[in-house]
Amino acid sequence: MKRYSVFAIARQAMSYHQGWERAWRAPEPKKEYDAIIIGAGGHGLATAYYLGKNHGIKNVAIIEKGWLGGGNTGRNTTIIRSNYLQDPSAAIYDKALSLYETLSQDLNYNVMFSPRGLLMLAQTHHEVRGYLRTVHANQLQGVSTEWISPAKVKELVPIMNIDGPRYPVLGALYQKRGGTARHDAVAWGYARACSDMGMDIIQQTEVTGVRTEGGVVRGVETTKGYIGCKKLGIVVAGHSGQVADMAGFRLPLEAVALQALVSEPIKPTIDVVVMANTVHGYMSQSDKGELVIGGGTDSFNNYTQRGSFHHIEETLRALIETFPIISRLKMLRQWGGIVDMTGDRSPLISKTPVGNCFINCGWGTGGFKAIPGSGWAMAELMAKGEPGPLAADFNMWRFREGQFIDESVAAGVAH
Amino acid sequence: MLILECPYCGVKAEETELANGGEAHLKRFGPGSADNDFESYMFARKNPKGVHFERWRHSYGCGKWFLAARCTATLEVFGTYPAQTAEPPADLQAKIKAKRPDWKGY
Ligand SMILES: Cc1cc2nc3c(=O)[nH]c(=O)nc-3n(C[C@H](O)[C@H](O)[C@H](O)COP(=O)(O)OP(=O)(O)OC[C@H]3O[C@@H](n4cnc5c(N)ncnc54)[C@H](O)[C@@H]3O)c2cc1C
Ligand SMILES: [Zn+2]
Numbered sequence: 001m002k003r004y005s006v007f008a009i010a011r012q013a014m015s016y017h018q019g020w021e022r023a024w025r026a027p028e029p030k031k032e033y034d035a036i037i038i039g040a041g042g043h044g045l046a047t048a049y050y051l052g053k054n055h056g057i058k059n060v061a062i063i064e065k066g067w068l069g070g071g072n073t074g075r076n077t078t079i080i081r082s083n084y085l086q087d088p089s090a091a092i093y094d095k096a097l098s099l100y101e102t103l104s105q106d107l108n109y110n111v112m113f114s115p116r117g118l119l120m121l122a123q124t125h126h127e128v129r130g131y132l133r134t135v136h137a138n139q140l141q142g143v144s145t146e147w148i149s150p151a152k153v154k155e156l157v158p159i160m161n162i163d164g165p166r167y168p169v170l171g172a173l174y175q176k177r178g179g180t181a182r183h184d185a186v187a188w189g190y191a192r193a194c195s196d197m198g199m200d201i202i203q204q205t206e207v208t209g210v211r212t213e214g215g216v217v218r219g220v221e222t223t224k225g226y227i228g229c230k231k232l233g234i235v236v237a238g239h240s241g242q243v244a245d246m247a248g249f250r251l252p253l254e255a256v257a258l259q260a261l262v263s264e265p266i267k268p269t270i271d272v273v274v275m276a277n278t279v280h281g282y283m284s285q286s287d288k289g290e291l292v293i294g295g296g297t298d299s300f301n302n303y304t305q306r307g308s309f310h311h312i313e314e315t316l317r318a319l320i321e322t323f324p325i326i327s328r329l330k331m332l333r334q335w336g337g338i339v340d341m342t343g344d345r346s347p348l349i350s351k352t353p354v355g356n357c358f359i360n361c362g363w364g365t366g367g368f369k370a371i372p373g374s375g376w377a378m379a380e381l382m383a384k385g386e387p388g389p390l391a392a393d394f395n396m397w398r399f400r401e402g403q404f405i406d407e408s409v410a411a412g413v414a415h
Numbered sequence: 416m417l418i419l420e421c422p423y424c425g426v427k428a429e430e431t432e433l434a435n436g437g438e439a440h441l442k443r444f445g446p447g448s449a450d451n452d453f454e455s456y457m458f459a460r461k462n463p464k465g466v467h468f469e470r471w472r473h474s475y476g477c478g479k480w481f482l483a484a485r486c487t488a489t490l491e492v493f494g495t496y497p498a499q500t501a502e503p504p505a506d507l508q509a510k511i512k513a514k515r516p517d518w519k520g521y
């Protein structure tokens with residue numbers, strides 16, 4: 001792999017940029033691999049990357065039914081933060097955030113990580129109490145975050161109306177290290193690094209069955225035929241239920257659509273990320289100038305990658321109240337992704353009832369920010385066959401034991 | 416936009432008039448039941464991509480709970496029926512089978 005650098009750009013300029021090599025190969029599947037990952041989203045690709053980088057397992061295939069990064073990884077609003085409430089969450093999200101901070105250098109790929117600061121508005125007294133609790137918990141966990149006053153919020157976001165009328169801003173949870181990254185670049189950067197290690201990313205190939213023998217995984221049936229493997233990682237977000245069904249077990253999660261939209265591009269107006277959980281609206285501005293907006297999930301199970309229309313209205317109504325100057329903006333595009341929601345709104349990084357078969361899912365509405373940490377933890381689980389400290393609490397049996405990692409308390413949603 | 420007909424008042428209600436109540440026909444397991452049964456009653460939903468039976472409440476209408484058969488991949492509604500039924504009516508099952516020959520059945 002030729003390294004990207006300012007010198008490479010200069011050299012390529014001499015030949016009119018005709019000489020850039022492909023970022024990743026497009027191989028045909030081999031007969032067998034040491035490990036197969038199903039799903040080339042951010043979490044699947046990161047898992048493969050750390051399998052190679054941290055554990056030296058490089059005979060790996062990543063099988064993707066569509067194109068890499070075309071699932072939720074390429075559909076999310078790219079909010080990154082690590083100020084979660086519970087200890088296991090704070091640990092894995094903070095690991096992810098610290099990996100994001102050096103990811104561009106690590107991958108030699110600009111993921112455009114932008115730690116521009118992130119505000120979670122408190123607009124009810126319940127939220128004030130919830131966020132103060134989070135601040136205290138984060139202090140104990142060593143995660144940097146602070147509580148700021150309405151005046152400070154106004155200073156950071158001058159376009160915000162903090163006086164209501166329905167939901168005045170009572171303060172905010174502020175994480176300076178939080179921000180955004182370019183979602184496609186995260187997938188592309190990991191894919192390029194995986195391909196460079198000799199891993200096969202097999203796109204346009206759907207897994208249609210999981211073959212087991214004596215309760216241990218042997219391989220997968222795909223639209224390109226049978227492929228054997230010693231270990232299998234299922235990392236398919238919204239389709240986890242279907243693939244688990246192929247392997248013969250059930251998961252404690254359900255799939256719903258979550259949608260996002262962007263406005264027409266405008267001049268720079270907001271240089272932090274704002275989340276308003278009471279009214280279900282999230283907003284930041286992309287480098288292209290579009291306002292990137294996310295809202296609530298559908299109330300019913302579905303796989304339509306579209307989302308219900310009325311959520312758009314609810315989200316925009318709330319955001320217009322908070323940011324009156326956006327009221328005349330046109331919205332350019334709207335789309336949906338299928339998110340996998342668990343009962344406690346926390347993910348699963350877990351062994352399964354099938355031997356040598358592991359699952360990473362349940363990131364629901366908030367897993368983009370977790371990609372590097374999740375891949376790190378999942379790779380360790382797959383390599384050693386046992387979870388390390390980051391993954392241990394996220395096992396799928398926690399529901400039976402009542403050991404929930406409840407992240408739905410403060411906000412009801414977890415972006 | 417999802418539209419369901421309330422089997423009680425006959426109103427064709429649009430989703431903002433309704434509240435979803437999750438999977439229908441769950442067999443309830445209480446305290447004292449086996450761990451596996453209790454866990455799957457509480458958390459393990461079928462979550463199919465395809466035919467799904469679910470509970471809905473006509474919350475901004477007559478206020479009653481009813482059940483619906485719907486495809487989660489296309490949002491096609493196969494039919495709605497009263498909540499006082501232990502399993503989907505036979506004629507509804509036959510209708511679904513005709514439309515979705517691959518459906519493994521209830
Ligand atoms: C609208 C929206 C906004 C969001 N906003 C945020 C946010 O601001 N911040 C944040 O942190 N998170 C956010 N999220 C959540 C985040 O996008 C996800 O948690 C994360 O991207 C999940 O990554 P993944 O790699 O697990 O899944 P995906 O990127 O969905 O990848 C799974 C892949 O598996 C493939 N696949 C499925 N079935 C098969 C099969 N049978 N065979 C082969 N391949 C298969 C799919 O095609 C897909 O490419 C948002 C999500 C949505 C939908
Ligand atoms: Zn009614």
